[in-house]
Amino acid sequence: MERKQNFSRKREAILGTIRSTVTHPTAEWVYQTLKPDYPDLSLGTVYRNLAQFKNDGVIMSVGIVNGQERYDGNTKPHTHFVCSSCGAVIDIPGEFIPKEVSDEVAEKHHFKVQSSEVLFHGVCSSCLQRQLPL
Numbered sequence: 378m379e380r381k382q383n384f385s386r387k388r389e390a391i392l393g394t395i396r397s398t399v400t401h402p403t404a405e406w407v408y409q410t411l412k413p414d415y416p417d418l419s420l421g422t423v424y425r426n427l428a429q430f431k432n433d434g435v436i437m438s439v440g441i442v443n444g445q446e447r448y449d450g451n452t453k454p455h456t457h458f459v460c461s462s463c464g465a466v467i468d469i470p471g472e473f474i475p476k477e478v479s480d481e482v483a484e485k486h487h488f489k490v491q492s493s494e495v496l497f498h499g500v501c502s503s504c505l506q507r508q509l510p511l
């Protein structure tokens with residue numbers, strides 16, 4: 378019983394940490410953030426829970442950025458911009474694929490489209506500022 382409570386407390390903490398930030402963190406970041414409060418937490422536990430949350434649709438994966446998977450606690454439809462310079466993943470409100478396009482794809486290929494997403498790649502405003510010639 379004791380163990381089980383401890384286990385669900387960690388689950389809650391991992392989910393809460395993902396939801397508390399808009400930086401789309403990595404599993405490693407979640408682990409480092411929680412480690413002081415949960416000294417017996419392992420990186421494996423963080424990965425397992427994140428995979429479970431993802432399967433349950435409680436969190437989303439933004440994909441792999443600079444070799445590390447990035448997670449998002451915001452599961453409402455929105456779009457991402459990935460900075461190729463600093464690796465920042467920034468939220469952009471709105472969806473950029475009109476329903477007509479999904480319908481066209483569905484019809485043309487005899488698919489049933491459930492969702493679609495756009496991912497913008499480029500250089501974020503703070504990196505652009507840093508790159509300005511002095």
Ligand SMILES: [Zn+2]
Binds near residue numbers: 464503505
């Ligand atoms: Zn940047």
Ligand SMILES: [Zn+2]
Binds near residue numbers: 449457
């Ligand atoms: Zn997001």
